[in-house]
Amino acid sequence: EVHLVESGGGLVKPGGSLRLSCTASGFTFSTSSMSWVRQAPGKGLEWVSSITSTSSYIYYADSVKGRFTISRDNAKSSLYLQMNSLRAEDTAVYYCARVKWELALDSWGQGTLVTVSS
Amino acid sequence: SYELTQAPSVSVSPGQTARITCSGEALPKQYVYWYQQKSGQAPMLLIYKDTERPSGIPERFSGSSSGTTVTLTISGVQAEDEAVYHCQSSDSSGSYGVFGGGTKLTVL
Numbered sequence: 416e417v418h419l420v421e422s423g424g425g426l427v428k429p430g431g432s433l434r435l436s437c438t439a440s441g442f443t444f445s446t447s448s449m450s451w452v453r454q455a456p457g458k459g460l461e462w463v464s465s466i467t468s469t470s471s472y473i474y475y476a477d478s479v480k481g482r483f484t485i486s487r488d489n490a491k492s493s494l495y496l497q498m499n500s501l502r503a504e505d506t507a508v509y510y511c512a513r514v515k516w517e518l519a520l521d522s523w524g525q526g527t528l529v530t531v532s533s
Numbered sequence: 534s535y536e537l538t539q540a541p542s543v544s545v546s547p548g549q550t551a552r553i554t555c556s557g558e559a560l561p562k563q564y565v566y567w568y569q570q571k572s573g574q575a576p577m578l579l580i581y582k583d584t585e586r587p588s589g590i591p592e593r594f595s596g597s598s599s600g601t602t603v604t605l606t607i608s609g610v611q612a613e614d615e616a617v618y619h620c621q622s623s624d625s626s627g628s629y630g631v632f633g634g635g636t637k638l639t640v641l
Contacts, residue, residue, distance in 0.1 A: 460632040
């Protein structure tokens with residue numbers, strides 16, 4: 416069974432940084448593309464970033480480009496999101512998800528809450 | 534930036550058919566994916582590549598596509614289907630993801 420567990424969320428001041436982690440199990444992580452998706456309180460889903468299995472291709476939403484960095488460690492079956500220069504509008508639950516069938520996000524973690532506030 | 538448009542809400546009675554649409558100018562060239570999100574839960578994939586169902590998804594959930602609009606159809610709606618339904622696709626390059634605003638399905 417596919418299992419994704421996010422961690423690293425919390426309260427941070429505007430301009431601060433956080434690093435989210437996603438630990439995967441139950442599938443071959445090293446051959447799977449992965450994504451981060453966020454959901455602000457009471458709002459819809461927003462795609463944040465994606466990374467291919469070997470990190471050859473990385474994509475970011477315009478809203479986070481230049482501030483967030485996605486990365487992975489296949490040896491540790493882990494996905495990361497380094498978030499810098501955080502803003503109030505980055506407040507959201509952040510989900511990691513496995514990519515399958517081109518762009519389908521077929522498995523999701525339970526999410527980790529990031530709150531940016533002074 | 535590229536956007537997908539969904540109606541904010543749809544209401545149906547149990548046993549009826551619910552149709553939830555998603556519109557976007559790149560949809561004739563890019564696949565659409567549908568997710569169900571119940572209150573307090575992570576989203577769950579319902580439909581991929583416009584019309585395909587992952588294993589375990591009931592047959593009452595189906596997808597169709599016509600031009601710039603795709604439709605998620607839920608036949609014989611049940612109370613447990615009350616949720617927010619999100620469509621997802623990509624821009625014309627196929628590299629950048631995008632979600633619609635979500636449609637809240639209320640079962641009367």
